[in-house]
Each structure stands twice: as C-alpha cells, then as structure tokens.
Amino acid sequence: MKQSVNYKINGMTCALCSASIEASLEQLTGVESVNVGYATEKASVEYDDELLKPEEIEKTIKQLGFTIGENDQDEYAENKEIKKRTALFLVSAILTLPTLMCMVSCALDICDQVLNPAANPGAFNYFMYYLHDWKIQFAFATPVQFLIGAGFYRSAFYSLRARRPTMDVLVALGSSAAYFYSVYIVARYYLDYASCTKDIYLDASCTIITFVLLGKLLEAVAKGRMSESIRRLMDFKPKTARVFREGAEQYILIDQVREGDIVLVYPGEKLPADGVVTEGFSTVDESMLTGESIPVEKAAGSGVFAASLNKSGSFRFRAEKVGDQTAYAGILKYVENAQNSKSPIQRMADKAAGYFIPLVLTVAVGTFLVWFLIIFHGRMLEASMLYAISVLVAACPCALGLATPTAIVVGIGLGARRGILFKNGEALETLNKVNAVVFDKTGTLTEGKPVLTDVVLLNNRMSFTEKELLLMAGAAEGQSEHPLGKALWEKVEKEFGQNGLEVESFEALPGMGIRAIVEGRRILIGNGACLKDQGMETANGQNILKEMESQGKTAVVMAVEGEAVALFGFMDKLRPEARATIEKFGRMEIAVYLITGDSENVARAVAAQIGITSILAQVLPEQKADEIRKLQEQGLKVAMVGDGINDAPALAAADVGIAMGSGTDVAIEAGGVVLLSNDLSELPGAFHLAHMTMRKIVQNLFWALIYNTTAMAFAVTGHLGPEVGALSMALSSVSVLFNSLSLKKSGREKFRVLKAA
Structure with missing residues (x-):
C-alpha cells in the first residue's frame, strides 16, 4: 500500500545536499517519489510499505551524514539552532582574528620591522613579534580547521561516498589546501626560526571556514523568517478543550477530543475541532481559514472549524472532525507540502x-x-x-x-495568510504563465444557492394544479444532489411541509436532470436537452422558456407521463465581487471565459451582467475537460475555476485548477490552487x-x-x-x-x- 512520510533533516549546508539525499532515497526499492527541500529542510517520501519500511529510509538519510529532527515548526528549536550557529561563528571568528592580524601586518610591511624587538622596543612590537610566531598561528588555526571545520569534512566525506559532491567538498578542499600548504612552508623554511612573517596562508584556511559559517548563520536567520507563515498558522492551534462528558464539563488535551463529543466554547477560546453548533450564539473569527478578519455569526446548525477564535458569545457544538481530519490540519499539510x-x-x-x-x-x-x-x-x-x-x-x-x-x-x-492555498510550487509557477481563465457559473460566479422564482403551468390534458405538480416535483427532487433540485425541494418543504408521496424509483441524468416514479407516475424534470433526449416536445413553452433565460434565470421543464406540464424558473444570485474581479482580469490582459451547462441565452444574460464576452454554453460535465483542451490547443495557458464534482475533470485538465474552498472535496483535490475565502476578489x-x-x-x-x-x-x-x-x-x-x-x-x-x- 502506498504510504507517505515527512522528515525534518538537520545538517544540510547547500542545495546539493538535498539533491544527494533525493538521489540516494530514489535508489531504494519501493520508493515512488522523493522531494527534499533545502530551504525548508524537509523531506517528503512516498513509498510502498510492502517493499520498504520507514526505518530503512531513516537509515539511508543517516548514512549520508545527516540527522533527523522533530518534524515541526518549533520556534524554540529554530532559536536554539541559531544560538548554536552564532556561538560556533563567534568562536571561529575569535580564533581567526590573530591570523588575519598577521596577514594584514605582513601586507603593511610591519613584520620586517618587528622581527627584532630589541632593536625596536615597545609593547606593540613584542606583541606583534609573538603573534607572528608560526607556533602561535597554528595554535589558533588548527582548532578552526579540524574542530570547528569538522562538519565540513564529515559532510564532504559522506557526499563523496554517495558520489554526490556538495559545497562542503569545495570548502574542505579549499581550506585544507591552504592549511597543509602552510604546513609544508613551515616544515621547509621556518622550523629553525622563532617566527615567520609571510608565505603561509593560515589566514585563508581560517577565513574560508569562518565566512562560510557566517553565511550559514545568516541563512538560518532568514530561514526562520521564511517559516514564519507556518508558525503563525500553528499558533492558532489550541492546546486544550472543554467537553461535556458524564454530565459535567471536563478539561482535556486537544488530542483526546473524539468524534461526537459535545464541546463547550467560551469567549476568547479557540475551537479544537470541526463540527456543528447545537446550542448558543456567537461570532467567530475564521481568518486562519479564509484570510478574512470579519467575524462570522454562528447559531444552531452552523458549521464551525478547528483553530478559529470565538469572539463574543458562548455555544456548544458537536465535534465531527478531529485531529488530522480537520480543515485546519488539511491547510497546514497543504502549505507544508507546497513549500517543500x-x-x-x-x-x-x-x-x-x-x-x-x-x-x-x-x-x-x-x-x-x-x-x-x-x-x-x-x-x-x-x-x-x-x-x-x-x-x-x-x-x-x-x-x-x-x-x-x-x-x-x-x-x-x-498566499496561505490570504486564504490562497497553493498545493505545490508547480501550481505557483504555472499560474504566472496563465493567459486565459475559465469560470464555472454555479457556485463560482454565483453564490451556488439558487431559489425557485417562477412556476408556469403549461397546457396539459391532465389538469394538474400548481400544488400537485410542486408536491410531485419536490418528492422526486428530494433525493437529488443538484443545487436546482435542492432549491425546488426546499421551496416545497417550506410552503407545504413534508408530503407522503411515495418515490418508487429515482435516477439522476448528469448534465440534464432527473427521472423518477412518484405514486406510479413517470416524472421527468430537466433542461431542454433532457426532454429532447427523451423524445418530448416543449413547443408550447418555448417562448416562456426563452423569456426566463433572457432574464438570466435557469429554466427546467417538468414532464409527467411523457407530457410537458410545467416550467420552473430559478435565479442564482451573482457574487457581489464577480464583476470587479472580471474587470481586474481585463486590466491584466487575461482572457475570461464562462462555462456552463445552461442554455446560451442564460449564459449570455449572466455574462453580460459581469462583463464576460466569451461563453461556452450547454456544456455537459464530461465535456468541460474537452472544452479546456480545445482552448489549450489554441495556444492558451488555461486556469479553470470551479467548485463542483462535475468541475473536477476540467480542473485536472487545465494548466492550473483553482477550486473554491466551499466546493466539494473532489474539486478541491483536483485543483492546484484552493481559494479558501470563497471571495473571488482574492x-x-x-x-x-x-x-x-x-x-x-x-x-x-x-x-x-x-x-x-x-x-x-x-x-x-x-x-x-x-x-x-x-x-x-x-x-x-x-x-x-x-x-x-x-x-x-x-x-x-x-x-x-x-x-x-
């Protein structure tokens, strides 16, 4: 079975170290993919657990001379590492300073003047005389070369053994050449002299190591600042939770919260799990998920999310997703994987x-x-x-x-801080090249909550009343997952309550409608293409249908026993930021397309309201990916923006798929970018x-x-x-x-x- 594991790698000194680890792990039987990031110091490995065990992966990493640390973004650990590097650099710099002073004084011809302090007495002359003693110079340089610089030798050895030379090979070779050449010069020319003034290069061997250490220290500081986004997200994570168990409130660690627990939340507390409010009212700051700082009102039935901050009131909610299953945990995982x-x-x-x-x-x-x-x-x-x-x-x-x-x-x-989740670096790079954006209509440009606005009875020999037709339609649509079906069912439930009509069978017709048998009658509800496909004519309702569509409404036809009996009109409210967003893309010289399963009249009416001129109408779900490929064949780099299951193939086919955060899990999984805030203006x-x-x-x-x-x-x-x-x-x-x-x-x-x- 395919498994994945992440490691925090300590000891990498350059990007070639990450390449060395990748190359070695890729040679292991069972490894399917490896990604090692030098900037993040993380390794992600996908492997077959029937062929390989994590212990073998860890052993390979350690054999390369690296160590495995805690796989988190602990600021304390980072500060500890920076302090360690600072101390190492300072010691190296202090020991290097005398060798540099010797080099500078030789360059200024001070050495020749102080070889005989008796001729030129003075404290400075005596100091310089002893400073130039080759034994003193080696006493300072040797610890730098072989103790402080031991890490470079060790890393160079392991990288050469793996046949993947890294920067440490160059540092070790360069500093060693300077050091041992100095040994040669002293052995040949200066053993009989108390001091030597030139021709040895201990200053070079020391400064090479010291300046590289300085660079690594500054890198560590910068990397700490780079990981700040992850740490800020981690800061939202609560440590404890208050649950209602055995008739009383109990404080427990967040890891002990179980699915189904009733969790109590008071003002100023962070939520430990995803769930649904069961009682109470409050406003909750969900900026960690959406990037929006405006608190959201929560009442009974409202969904709440882990790590969000309760602002004013108190409430109880039933935990439905805990631990690694929460939306918050998913965001952390995506961001960490993407950065690596x-x-x-x-x-x-x-x-x-x-x-x-x-x-x-x-x-x-x-x-x-x-x-x-x-x-x-x-x-x-x-x-x-x-x-x-x-x-x-x-x-x-x-x-x-x-x-x-x-x-x-x-x-x-x-991007993560703004509610824009890039799943990987490739999505970020490809988005830079995009010159065409295709928007799905329902749930993307619209709010995805259509309401039933019109019911028009057509001439029919069965003489059904409006209520009878609505009851039959509501019963049939009760099992539908389509937004229009849900809107019709909700309208019927609200006006007439639950009805006892028996639904004997139900079948969804993707991209067209539904077919059902209600109380022994064959019911068909769908668009014009659906009825045409079923061999039914709607001539007597064509004018009404076109009128609805010209107003931007989506019209569906209901047929009973093969005869069209009613037209239902639905209106889905456009997102308030949609038009301004489209205008911004126009200023960026990015072509915008609208793709929808609705008729061309509806598509044009909606497009006109938000400023889109290019439409792809009456496109069935399975055809959306084909339309994306047609645009790509024209030389366009295409981004697809969608939210539904039917958008998933198109999201995957596009150069970059952008999923709305409120969309289905399938759509979010297919997209390379997720817009967590559901705000198109982002x-x-x-x-x-x-x-x-x-x-x-x-x-x-x-x-x-x-x-x-x-x-x-x-x-x-x-x-x-x-x-x-x-x-x-x-x-x-x-x-x-x-x-x-x-x-x-x-x-x-x-x-x-x-x-x-």
Missing part, C-alpha cells in the same frame, strides 16, 4: 547546480596548472595554489540552489502573487549566475583572494535569501492595493 515541493524551474536550477561542483573542481585544477606551468614556468607554487583555492571557495553554487525554493516558500506562505491577487514570486526567482537566478561566473573569472585571473572569495560566496547566498524575503512586504502591499481597487 519543487517547481520545474527549481528542478532545472538544481540540475544545473549538480554539474557545478565537477566544473569548479576542473576549473580549479586547470587554474593551478596554467599559472604554475605556463605563466610562472614551474615557479611560484604558492601563488598558483592560492589562485586555485580562490576558485574552489568563490564559485560555489549555493546562491543558485537557494534562488528558487526561497522565493517559493515565501510566496506560498504569503483571485487576481493570486495571479499577482505568482507574477511577483516568479519575478523574484528570475532576479535571484540572474544575480546568482552573475555572481558565480564573475567570481570564477576573477579567481581564475588571480584578482580574488580566498578570504574575499569565501566572504562573497557567503554574502551571495544571504542576498538571495533576503531578496526573497522582501516579497513579504511587496506582496502585502499589492494585496492591499488590489483590495482597495
């Missing part, structure tokens, strides 16, 4: 980064050989070595690996968010590539020292992270402007 997913552009960047390490190693070796053998003619070994080391540490593709996932993590998190914001996120990705990739090529060029030509190379490498990664984080501010401002427009 990889878009096509990220896969391409990761693949390019995978080729970078062998390229850098090749260029470093080539640099050494060209300088030493050709330019210096077999002399100046130290300079040739230094240039090669500079290439190793300056050209690491860390920024390239971070460019895409960091922007996607921020973009998806920002939809243009989703498109703008996709545009802004992709713009950040392009910026990040551009600057990462510019950095890598420029740094390598300067290092190859001898114009970039190892220390500067290590610092610039660290800062390039950090600049990418903070450029991605700037999306938060610009995104929030864009949403504010769009909402006000």
